[in-house]
Amino acid sequence: MSQTAIASGRAPVEFSARRLFLSQNLLTACIVGALAGVVAYWIGAQLDTTDNGDGGILLGYIVGAAGFMITLGFANDLILRLRGRPSASLVKTAEGRGWTEYFGISLDHKVVGIQFAVGVTFMFLLAGFQAMMIRTDLMFPNGGPWPAGQYTTLVGLHGLMMMFVATLILIGAFGNYFIPLMIGAKRMAFPRLESFAFWLVPLGALILYSTIFAGFGGGFNTGWYLYAPLSVEARAGMDGAIVGFAFIGVAASIAGINLLATIFVMRAPGMTWSRMPIFAWSMVAVEFLSALAPPVLACALIMVGMDRAVQSSFFEASGGGTTFLYEEMFWFFGHPEVYIFIIPAFGIAMEILPVFARKPLFGYRLAVAGMMGVSLMSWFVWNHHIFTSGIAPGLRPFFMTATELISIPTGVVFLALLGTMWRAPLRFKLPLLFVLALFFNFLIGGLTGVFLSDVPLDTTLHDGFFVVGHFHYTIVGGEIFALYAASYYWFPKITGKMLNEKIGKLHFWTAFIFFNTTFLPMFAVGYLGMLRRSPVYAANLHGLNLWISINAFLFGLSNLIWLINIIYSWVFQTERAPANPWESRSLEWQVATPIPADNFDRIPTIVSGPYEYGDANARPVAEWPDGGQFPSPIPAT
């Protein structure tokens, strides 16, 4: 029924998951999930073959999560189909369910996009708060206010939570929200999976944070990478870290498959590969990684769980296992993972740049090839994380060269930037400012990566603060600045209101300055021998660390300015934004705000590329089936 409805262009009247049994909402899901978890823990603890009860805890988390998901309604459709009853509709009515829709299963990609944006931003602020705690501890050279175990747990929670955030914020929020709009589709390919991927995220975050209550002292002491055999021997908090991390991996994988399918099969007529927005291309490049890399991680985590709960010995040397197995599996996931962070950021930057440069994107095809090249090559560099672990010496020159080669496709993105800026009448609006800052930060992040790829130099810099500086420059300076840029750029489309320009300027300058003053000195302290994950460091680095901590607090405050701007502009501002405030040609700006429930009344035919700015003879982007143009042509500059 839904397929006919989509084809005919009429909005169907029926919405979403039917209720199957008891009242299915977030509250009942939480109650059933918690009860199921407790019962499963009790049973698992009885059956456990070890003394430490890990089997019970793991079973409790997994069964509890399943109970939550089933009660929320993810099995309804399956059960209805098995019983031969009509399935739920895929497209919602214009009315929807109001605000309650955001607290349950929604098959509307726009709702899921906002769920991701709000949920993951909340997680970002939480993990950012932990960064402040870490920096407070590091204000003292011999260990700060938090005891050693607490500090290690803080580092692990901050790292893991930020991994969750960085994996999902751009793909989950902007990918889900804008990809169907950009390619002219009414929905995602697999709306139920899309919602399922979202609900794994708060579940994963909750389970991760539950670890601080688990066992004596709580927490886990392995950092974000959960290296075996330490993670096999760690206390009970480790179980939650394993399950939470695995859930996020599954969510990323599902989101990847979903976006790939959507882009491959649901593009509007005329949306050829060479007319596709560069952000959609970045999603193609990244989703191959996002779909294929996390399953390897999930396997490694399951093996850690088995080592802990049923005394298998994948990673224990005394039982014939080896930690190399874990390190290889983890980084085989871990390196594509960092490109899962940055490729969407490139996509957003190159999507925003031409709009404010009022020029076509320079070297579009080469930029696409660059992103696909990064995506492909990221599978061949993972051993550079374990140069000092004792890998076969013959492998090192290969992985060193491969790592350095990946800077070639990355450099192409900078060529696109400079070429597009070349003699362009730039409009210095907030999204453009953040994009320019992104390129500055990522330039430093990328160049310092070359230092780390060099095996001899890596022996000095590995596991130190140089590495911390490097990946914060790429992930925060690159990806989080893309998040800022995207939030200022697309906020009017999502909410119908502009983000405040004055507060935004304050946010921009504080974020850009304090980000750099925080992380630039980290290269120096790292070069001078300060190691990561340690609350103790040499006394001569005290001054630099104090400087870093103070600037980190200021950078933290700049994020609060961003948050205040969002809340103020969304809730308290009454003025409506213009329909297309940036005069963008991209398809998502051509639909009405608020966006109709099924995006397009009729599917448009795409007749031209999205970046034909400044070309007086450029054709409009799309045409209606009945001959109207979509939109009316936009002025040249």
Next chain:
Amino acid sequence: MSTKRHLIIPGIIAAILAVIGDLLVAFVLHMPPGHATTAANDDTFTGQVFAIISWSVGAAVVTYGVYFIAMAKRAPDAPAPSTGYLRVHLGLQIAWIATSVTLVMFAAGLGVVALEGQTNPHLVVPAKALAAGAGRDPLIIQVIGQQWQFTYRYPQYGGFETNQLRLPTGRLVQFDVTSLDVSHSFSAYQLAVKIDAISGINNVGYVYVLHPTVIDVRCGELCGLWHGYMTQVGSQVGRVLTPSQFSSWLSYAESTYGPEESNLPKFSLTYYPNPLTY
């Protein structure tokens, strides 16, 4: 003409900035970790070369970017000239890629040469240390990581075990690194050595010390509760000695720690905790 001018002016500014920065890096800035070992020499030199490349590339990209921004700021409403709407420029793209390939291959070549000099895939004496005067009989020091300290065994001198690291100048040193429990990383900053200590594995690394120095040893791999405190810092713990000082330390150490040897497990490349013996 004007198109060329807008490419040449920022090019000149970038070149000046690059030269000033590169001279500072080459002659004023003292790059860590210093010159105590051949490996440290390599790291210092490589770091300097990479800093020069990075500064030059960074200066060029930032200068062009800032120049284009300044041009747009000067005449914000001026429509871009027709050359500005360039979508693609084959020559420029090829030149850009060729430049990055050249830089990358140079960096990779530099790394491979340094790597071949430092380590060796077949456990033969590395060429660079040989050239510096090392013999073919390395001093073997076994580094044993355990929660939460490193201990050192000297198997060629009776196999005594101590938590003091001493090594001589002018002799090739072979570190055999292993762990009794979880993964650690033997990180000796001044030696430019970082070798992971992994249970069941014997990781080998070489160092040829040129000058006496204090050695700060820290654990580089998160190894549990007291990881941060697994440091051995200060001259009482780790030191490089002259050969004569080293031999007198050896006789002192053998007489002090030697009697305990019978209580130690027999020397082996790896150890497993055996609960039955405790």
